[in-house]
Amino acid sequence: MAFQFTRKMVKIKGQLREYHIVEHHGAVAIIPWQDEMVTFVYQTRPAVGKKLLEIPAGALEKGEEPLEAARRELAEETGWRAKIWHRLGELYLAPGYSTEVLHLYLATDLSLGEQDLDDSEDIEVIHLPWREALIRAQTGSIKDAKTLAAFLHLEAWLQNQIKTESRAQ
Numbered sequence: 001m002a003f004q005f006t007r008k009m010v011k012i013k014g015q016l017r018e019y020h021i022v023e024h025h026g027a028v029a030i031i032p033w034q035d036e037m038v039t040f041v042y043q044t045r046p047a048v049g050k051k052l053l054e055i056p057a058g059a060l061e062k063g064e065e066p067l068e069a070a071r072r073e074l075a076e077e078t079g080w081r082a083k084i085w086h087r088l089g090e091l092y093l094a095p096g097y098s099t100e101v102l103h104l105y106l107a108t109d110l111s112l113g114e115q116d117l118d119d120s121e122d123i124e125v126i127h128l129p130w131r132e133a134l135i136r137a138q139t140g141s142i143k144d145a146k147t148l149a150a151f152l153h154l155e156a157w158l159q160n161q162i163k164t165e166s167r168a169q
Contacts (some may be wrong), residue, residue, distance in 0.1 A: 002024060002025045002027075002059035002060065002061070002062075003019070003022050003023060003024040003025070003059075003098075003100070004022075004023050004024050005020060005022060005023070005093075006020075006021050007019070007020055007021070008020075008021050008046070011083070012013070016079060019097075020097065021093050021098070021099065022058070022094075022097055022098040022099065022100065023098060023099050024058045024099050024100035024101075025059060025060045025061070025062055025097055026059070026066065026068040026101045026102070026103065027055070027057060027058060027060060027069075027093075027100060027101075027103070028057060028058060028060065028061045028069045028073055028074065028102070028103045028104075028105065029055050029057035029102055029103075029104050029105070029142070029146045029147070029150050029156055030055060030056045030070050030104075030105045030106075030107050031055050031088070031104075031105070031106050031107065031150055032056065032074060032075045032078060032080050032082065032107045032110055032152075033106055033107065033108050034108070034110045035112075036129060036130045036131075037127050037128065037129055037130065038055070038128055038129075039055075039056070039078050039080060039110075039125060039126070039127050040053050040054060040055060040056075040125070040126045040127070040128060040133075040135045040147075041054055041055070041056050041077050041078065041084065041123045041124070041125060041126070042054075042123070042124040042125075042126050043121065043122055043123045043168060044122040051122075052143060052144050053126065053136070053141070053142050053144070053147070054142075054144040054145045054146070054147050055124045055144075055146070055150055056073055056074050056077040056078055057077075057102075057146055058072075058073035059107075066103035066105075067085060067087075067105070067165070068102070069103075070107070071085075071162045074107055075115075075116065076115065076116045076117065076118075077115060077117070077121070077123055077125075078113065078115065078125050079097075079112050079113050079114050079115040079125070080110045080111070080112060080113070081110065081111050081112075081113050082107035082108060082109060082110050082142075082162055083108075083109035083110075083111070084107070084108045085105055085106070085107055085108075086105065086106040086157065086169060087103070087105060088104040088105060088106055088150065088153040088154060088157055089104050089153045090102060090105070091104050091149055093145070093146065094157070101112065101147075102146055104150045104153050106154060106157065111143065122151070125132050133151070136153065137151050
């Protein structure tokens with residue numbers, strides 16, 4: 001199991017308070033990028049009773065390195081294998097009650113293999129141009145927080161790449 005529940009006593013403003021914490025191994029989320037197209041997974045999310053458009057993601061197994069988990073999740077959910085990986089950053093998903101850290105990656109130079117979905121996964125792979133994906137994010141069509149946060153990280157990374165290329169010329 002990727003998580004467990006614990007109880008933690010913390011002194012806040014001189015008073016001892018009880019908090020219920022989800023202890024989590026962490027997770028990864030990947031933006032698969034090929035020719036300015038992004039690969040998404042459109043999957044059933046029973047907790048919200050909807051199918052959501054998201055980037056591929058998944059939990060780290062105990063002791064697993066984030067990049068190793070990213071490679072595994074990308075292949076399982078989309079069939080893609082990537083030759084080039086860029087670390088975009090990390091963030092806390094719900095620091096009010098969870099220790100989960102999400103590691104964000106950009107995967108490029110992709111080649112297609114076979115998907116390897118769990119029995120519980122209902123995933124359709126969808127490819128969208130980057131600009132259309134951004135419009136969907138800005139208009140509220142994409143509601144998944146990790147996807148939206150990853151887009152911010154990718155935009156910063158792309159801007160940095162443009163600056164680096166212009167300095168090199």
